Amino acid sequence: MQDTMRSIAMATGLVARAALWLAGIGLVLMTLLIAAQVFWRYVLNDSIVWTEPASVMIMGWFIFLGAAVGIREGYHLSFDVVLYVVPHGTKQVLHSKSDLVVAGFGAGMIWFGWQLAVKTAGNMLPSLGISGAYDFVPLVAGGGLIVLFSIARVARRAAGLPTARFGDAPVEE
Structure with missing residues (x-):
């Protein structure tokens, strides 16, 4: 099980790295476009x-891709006060519950983002000449990555492997 989870972690790591690169490129591209507009x-x-x-469309991409990578790395917003006083096993259960709630949020992003895309598919963005659905593709893609990364964190924890979250004690191998 641990070897399988290591392989999955490597694969999700590559996906996360690609997402982070795309987010970084998007940030630079957006900055260049705004600078050109000002000039x-x-x-x-x-x-x-x-x-x-x-x-604005590029900004949606780098926000949601970056947020998904933050989920994978354990940098999402959390309230950790209780975690300082509970045993390690309880801490693991609470982290897993948190990851499952985040996965549910990601699933909501997919569901509602898809609905928004379908409802705006017939609208054209006049200055770009493309469907309004493209505004919501980053929401769906980011939600998909959030679900993937959250479930992968729960599975790694269940297999006894450490996650990237601050405060998780690594398991001796």
């Missing part, structure tokens, strides 16, 4: 109409 507007006294909606 065109204030220096050339003209405007590029598609940079602002494209930047």
Whole structure:
């Protein structure tokens, strides 16, 4: 079981690394688009109409991809005061419950993001010339990664392997 979980952890690690790279590239690209818009507007006294909606769409991607990687690495928001006074086994159960709640949130992102995409599929974004559904694809993709990473954390914990969460004691091998 532990060898299987190590293989899964390596695979999810590669997915997380790719997501983080895409998020970083998206952040740089958004910054360049906004800088170009400012230059065109204030220096050339003209405007590029598609940079602002494209930047907002790119921002959705790097926010949700980055959030999913944060879930995998254990950096999501939590209230850990009780964890300082409970035994290690109880701490593991509470971490797993937290991960399952986060997975449920990710599933909600998939479900409702998909519904939003379907409802806006017929709308065209005028400055980009693409369907309005594309605005919600990052929500669905980020939700999918959040579910994947959360379930992987629970499975690693169940197999006796450490997770990246601060406060989890590594298991001696």
